[in-house]
Amino acid sequence: MKKFKTVLLGVALLAGISGAIATKVQATPKADEDRYNWTSNSNAPSHPNASLPNATIGEAKANFGCSGGGATCADGVDPNEVLDPVTIQLN
Numbered sequence: 001m002k003k004f005k006t007v008l009l010g011v012a013l014l015a016g017i018s019g020a021i022a023t024k025v026q027a028t029p030k031a032d033e034d035r036y037n038w039t040s041n042s043n044a045p046s047h048p049n050a051s052l053p054n055a056t057i058g059e060a061k062a063n064f065g066c067s068g069g070g071a072t073c074a075d076g077v078d079p080n081e082v083l084d085p086v087t088i089q090l091n
Contacts, residue, residue, distance in 0.1 A: 031056075034083055036076030040064040043071045054079065061088055 020057040021074065026078050036053040038060040045065030057076070066073035076086040 034078070036060070036083070036086055037079050038064070038074050038076045039071055040066075040074040044073050057086065057088065064088070 015032065033056045035054050035056055038055055040047055040050050040052075042048045044050070047064055050064070052060055052074075055076075056067045060074055062074060070089050072087055072089060074088045076088070080087070
């Protein structure tokens with residue numbers, strides 16, 4: 001019985017570590033994701049009226065607390081002026 005508990009604990013620990021690693025890898029921006037220089041406005045829940053250079057849309061949403069839809073939260077401009085400007089909305 002003690003061996004069974006030890007094996008079960010080991011499997012649970014391995015599953016937890018694997019899940020944490022998978023979440024971190026999934027949340028990491030991809031190399032080919034578009035990057036913008038961001039400016040939040042006064043509606044941004046986190047860091048209102050702040051800037052965030054060279055970040056993806058996901059990074060800007062997380063940094064400024066934007067969740068999509070509703071009032072404007074942040075605007076992004078391509079530093080290389082190739083991509084169209086992007087706006088993130090609040091809920």
